[in-house]
Amino acid sequence: MPHKDLREHLEALEKFGKLRRIKKEVDKDWEIAAVCRELFYRFKPEDRPALLFENVKGFNIPVAAGTSAASPDIYRLGMSSFSMKGTIQRKWIRALDHLIAPEIVNNGPCKENITKEENVDLGKLPVPIWTSDYDPGPYITSACVITKDPLTKINNVGTYRLMIQTKNRTGMHLGLAQDAARHIEWYENRGQATPVAVAIGTDPVINYVSCTRSPEHIDEFALAGALRGAPLQLVRCETIPLEVPATAEIILEGEIPLKTREHEGPFGEFTGYMSPHGMRRVFKINCITFRSNPIFHTFISQMPPSESSCMRKIGNEAIILHHLRKILDMPVTGINIKESSGGEAICVLGIKKQFPGQAKQLLHGFWSMKVAVAKILIIVDDDIDVCDDFEVERALSFRMQPEKDVHIERDERAIVYDPSLAPANADQHDPSRSIGSRMAIDATKKFQFPEASLPPREHLKRVRSKWEDYGI
Numbered sequence: 001m002p003h004k005d006l007r008e009h010l011e012a013l014e015k016f017g018k019l020r021r022i023k024k025e026v027d028k029d030w031e032i033a034a035v036c037r038e039l040f041y042r043f044k045p046e047d048r049p050a051l052l053f054e055n056v057k058g059f060n061i062p063v064a065a066g067t068s069a070a071s072p073d074i075y076r077l078g079m080s081s082f083s084m085k086g087t088i089q090r091k092w093i094r095a096l097d098h099l100i101a102p103e104i105v106n107n108g109p110c111k112e113n114i115t116k117e118e119n120v121d122l123g124k125l126p127v128p129i130w131t132s133d134y135d136p137g138p139y140i141t142s143a144c145v146i147t148k149d150p151l152t153k154i155n156n157v158g159t160y161r162l163m164i165q166t167k168n169r170t171g172m173h174l175g176l177a178q179d180a181a182r183h184i185e186w187y188e189n190r191g192q193a194t195p196v197a198v199a200i201g202t203d204p205v206i207n208y209v210s211c212t213r214s215p216e217h218i219d220e221f222a223l224a225g226a227l228r229g230a231p232l233q234l235v236r237c238e239t240i241p242l243e244v245p246a247t248a249e250i251i252l253e254g255e256i257p258l259k260t261r262e263h264e265g266p267f268g269e270f271t272g273y274m275s276p277h278g279m280r281r282v283f284k285i286n287c288i289t290f291r292s293n294p295i296f297h298t299f300i301s302q303m304p305p306s307e308s309s310c311m312r313k314i315g316n317e318a319i320i321l322h323h324l325r326k327i328l329d330m331p332v333t334g335i336n337i338k339e340s341s342g343g344e345a346i347c348v349l350g351i352k353k354q355f356p357g358q359a360k361q362l363l364h365g366f367w368s369m370k371v372a373v374a375k376i377l378i379i380v381d382d383d384i385d386v387c388d389d390f391e392v393e394r395a396l397s398f399r400m401q402p403e404k405d406v407h408i409e410r411d412e413r414a415i416v417y418d419p420s421l422a423p424a425n426a427d428q429h430d431p432s433r434s435i436g437s438r439m440a441i442d443a444t445k446k447f448q449f450p451e452a453s454l455p456p457r458e459h460l461k462r463v464r465s466k467w468e469d470y471g472i
Contacts, residue, residue: 078204092318100225108246131268171264201249212315
């Protein structure tokens with residue numbers, strides 16, 4: 001059964017031993033970030049728990065971190081698939097083809113408390129500072145930013161960083177190619193402010209959709225419903241013509257003022273580097289609705305590995321597989337977007353090659369996608385485990401020739417947070433950051449290869465069957 005809200009998800013995490021409650025008082029301005037980073041240093045990837053800071057200095061609101069994807073197991077729990085390893089990609093691919101429309105309800109827990117206009121105060125929320133000494137202030141990292149296509153009425157949900165500026169204003173940094181940017185541009189061309197809502201602390205499936213680059217024709221609330229296996233319940237906002245998740249902990253309602261820019265940044269991004277500051281759009285909040293005794297939810301980002309790199313990796317792998325297998329009918333056998341690359345920059349694809357030149361077809365099909373991932377793409381045969389670095393590196397070593405099998409494309413859409421694109425003082429929206437290059441390596445066999453230098457399989461099988469007899 002899908003989790004109806006963050007609270008039910010926390011119960012599931014605790015049941016499976018994946019939640020640690022921190023009762024010690026912590027400072028949100030330095031300590032939460034340091035504890036979260038130490039979590040990633042001290043635990044193996046598969047063992048990392050989520051954290052609930054129950055005693056935040058100066059606040060009576062707990063902070064939940066890592067609850068969406070501190071580990072792949074936590075991601076599976078969020079998808080109600082903890083006991084079914086290997087099913088997440090299939091679940092994503094099925095959901096993309098079988099959307100479940102959301103349903104509008106008259107009321108929901110997120111309406112238990114309503115604060116408007118002059119009573120709005122973001123300072124009452126325990127928003128952490130993530131890169132102390134470098135971030136200019138607290139950042140909301142888990143904002144599910146909700147807009148609606150003004151023409152098609154399709155719901156869009158994306159995660160963009162929100163820098164707290166005043167009690168009712170934040171900076172909002174989103175890329176020029178984001179769907180929300182397109183919606184804002186439509187309103188600005190007509191001299192209007194853009195209605196925007198932000199959900200914080202939702203059913204984890206909404207977070208997964210928000211952090212994944214699904215095709216723009218898909219209603220992302222319907223995609224969340226398909227992943228849940230049940231319609232997502234939405235309630236209408238108090239002050240703007242949008243609908244939001246009914247069971248969210250906190251909802252911010254407001255608008256992007258017409259052609260307004262204020263200073264925002266820098267911020268410690270998923271690349272592991274500080275991203276530049278600059279003039280960004282502003283989110284003006286005119287209403288906050290929230291549950292009684294709310295939980296403030298946040299993503300652990302910054303240096304990979306992180307929660308955000310894990311989420312980005314898993315969701316984008318599924319989106320890419322769906323496109324290559326179901327849209328392009330390519331015989332792709334596996335995908336691994338490296339978490340060390342922030343879940344974006346390096347991708348390994350496996351292919352059951354049917355004819356010469358098919359690997360090159362695959363790389364062009366991959367690069368045709370809207371998602372600007374994989375500036376480095378490695379294609380291997382289906383006998384190589386794409387998740388085994390040793391096997392992939394062996395294929396790179398002995399199944400390709402650099403002069404023939406390395407393909408470089410210039411003037412491609414870039415990962416805008418990539419610090420290798422421009423000097424650190426170049427604005428995030430500087431044109432030099434939008435265009436870069438990509439490299440693909442065809443590490444597949446091009447002709448008949450010698451036999452592998454291993455003992456015969458039947459010999460290995462016999463040894464394995466009586467391994468205990470060897471006393472090793």
